[in-house]
Amino acid sequence: MTTRFLRRLPLRVAIAVLLVVEIYPLVWLLLGSFKTQNEFLSEPSWALPSQLNFGNYIEAWTQGNLAIYVRNSLLAVVPSLALIIALGVAAAFALEVLVWKGRQTVLLLFLAGIMVPWQMILLPLFTTYFELGLAGTLWPLIITYTATGLPLTVFMMATYFRSVPHEVFEAATLDGAGMLRAFWSVGFPMVRNAVFTVALVQFFFIWNDLLIALTFTISDDLRTVQAGLLSFTGEFGQTAYGPLFAAICTNVIGTLLLYLFLNQRVMKGLTAGSVKG
């Protein structure tokens, strides 16, 4: 019994270290959200706040416009995520399962999109959105997120479709269903767990995006959460640490809940092995 315990000891220690490394920042963030500015500047960063005051949260929500930022983030992220999945999965199916001339080239074209630095498309897009009169809305964000999310989605979904035996689709169409029907009723459900994984990945990419949000949100009413976090820094470099931490905490708790909720779905599907080839 003791030898078994000793044998497993390194593993246990490793897991314990891992947990500390992962949990400490959460605690640090939460503690930080209760601290005053002076506590930030003159106490060590691991010190406890002197009292639990919710003033920082109130300030973040009232002066920091956090509610507007959260609304904007949701309005930009949810539609673009839905579009990415709808367009991306269909395209991956067409590229991987269907057989036609030139599909390899188009797949590579999408793959090239993973390599292009996003900084490169900002100026042309800004000009275009402006000419089209979209500049004062959230449309530029939705459109840009959808397009920039497609390459990775197509690439990943194509990989998943590859692991599904193609006889399945052939059989489905032989039953009299059209190819579109085969995609809708066989293809999509077969990779639905992969869809959740990809959606999760894309969600965090878009939610945490700073570059695109900063470029296309030309007014305070349009700012997303990440761009909004920058507004806690002052003209000469002053930072309102307490409210900033409160804003970050609110953001993290929200995304964490969503993740826990989705995580169950993703993992359940994965462990059931339904994407097995």
Added chain:
Amino acid sequence: MHNVLGDRRAVIILLGPALAVYTLVMLVPVLWSLGLTFFEGNALFGFDAVGFENFTTLWNDPRILDSLWFTVRYAVVITIGQVLLGYLLALLYVFALRKASSLIRTLVFFPIVLPTVAVGLLFQQLFAIAPQNGLVNELLNLVGIASVDWLGSADTAFWVLAAMDIWRSMGFYAVLLYAGLVEIPDDIIAAARLDGATGWQMVWRIVVPLSMPVLLAALIFSINGTLKVFDSIVALTNGGPGDATTPLTLYMFRTSFSYGEYGYGSTIALLLTVLSLGVTLLIFRSSRRDVSGTDR
């Protein structure tokens, strides 16, 4: 048989919208920007054609070399760190923790959820020397080592950056790779066990080859992400000290938007794109058999 899978109408309906959006919003602007590599100026004051001048500037710019070297070093170190640690974690989940891994998986995944601004602040404070020691220097002092100004010198700043980005994304890669590992049929593992394969031997001979496709996908994904690193560097070091941690993306962003040299910025972006493309093709080529799937 191929007739059924060659339904032209289905191809157009399924692929059309994605291709249209992708072409209009990504490909066209990219080509537009590529065209601007032959111009000088910016949106404010108009553009003047300058021929290949931007390319000669690029060739002679000493900062390009520094940025390029930093970008490559960063991409290699982070990619290896992310994928290796992610893979080890995935192995841990599948073989050591098995069904009980859900909670740990979630916790390790969690940092990717944090806003970059927050992660940058966290690591600044962990490695702080002023106004008071951060946790890391405090621990060093405990064992009798003097405090180090981690973000004050180029070498240590690089490693703090590496630690931050690996910490941040290893859980993400672990989940990606985990999805590949659980697909390996149990009977193959069981058969290998019967053949006397144990521990690392089995991992190396059986598990790694079988999870190669997803491992390569993770590798391509990681190298392309790290070559284009932007947010996390802006949040932690802002390219400093000096410009010791300035990757091509940040140099390009500053050139285009702060210095108002959009044409030259596009030229730098082109260099980066070519670099990413080259690396990806290299990985592809070396593993054609596993990933490209042309055999079908």
Added chain:
Amino acid sequence: MDAPSLPRARRLIPVAASVSVIALLAACAGGSSTGGDNTFGLLVNDDNQIVQDALTSLSAGACTEANEALPLEIETVPQSGLDQQLQLLGGQDALPAQFAASGSPAVTKDLDEAGHTLDLEATLTELGVIDDIEPAALSTIENLYGGFIVLPYQFNIEGVWYNKQLFADNGIEVPQTWDELTEAAALLQEAGVTPLSASGEQGWPITRLISGYVYRSLGPDALEKVADGGAKLTDPEYVEAAQAVADLGASGYFGQGVGSIDYDTAVSQFLTGSAGMFYMGSWALGAFNDPAQNQIGAENIGFFPLPEVAGGAGSADQVPANVGLPIAVSAEAYTDETGAWLSCIAENYGATSLGDQGTISGFTVGDEAVEVPALTQSVQDTIAATTETTLWFEALFGAKATTTSQQNAAPLVSGSISAEDFMAMVQADLDADK
């Protein structure tokens, strides 16, 4: 295989429907764009709270009439995104009536050359309110931008703030020369306090010491010569200045880890008494006059201009001054209604800013008696007695040289690059701009 999956496909339909609803909402949530024609728009970096607050209070007070004709509409961007937005909006001729015109005067001048900024000298003269501008502010603006093209919403002077108590305890007199400054620093260091609090993370608090030294040793036109090409930063007399500042760092007078000290930490070090001196602009008065931040007491803070360099051509009477992040008026968006706003601002901004915000602007305060804290009053007196102002190190540099200078300030004082290398790097960027 397919039969049980069909209902799932149906379930996606409401999802798709709600997506389009959300998309519609998104379109509505947008509101109007920045370039609205019938508002008095102001595009400003979001951290510039003072101007936003003062204009908002004017719109409800003295300028109600102008505001009814042309309502004030403030749009904010993070400072880091400002240059990008100026480029993108300017390229579309969509700049609002007033806009913050970049932290780099070179960019402001470029905007002027491209015809985006209004000539305020002519406009304010025509409106009959030119006398409401402080002459010192006017000359600072002309020095910086080559013409009166930005509004002096702020007027700051810079120098060394010191802790009177710490000076008295250690028998230190207010330094009159650079050597006395280093001696004072040495005494403070012996006493266990950080002699000079400075933010290396920001960079500019350190490079301003270099320009301070240059102005004292070579005279008030020293950096103009560099801008004209008549002198180079790599000339020995300029390198000497960078060396003098590097020496301060080498002696440890900035404390350890100066590169990671941010602006707040630097202020806090001074205001909690752990640093004896602090080079900063008068915009910090807000923090100095705030008892919550200032634990040493406002009466305990003194001010002296950066001291003279022995045998130098400059004098301590020449005080560095600036107008903060400048705000220009769009030439394209100018109308009679904008003019009404400008007259009202010129007549009332000075009193509002000083009375409500406690900050000093370049507009005259008028006859109204405004009560100000003693420290603020002493700064006002210094401004009133100043006849000649100087600029900051990067004032005449392009954006690229500015970035290089500020980024390499911390490596300069931490000793990882030499004074020669520092000046050579900045000079290389200056040359590249030409």
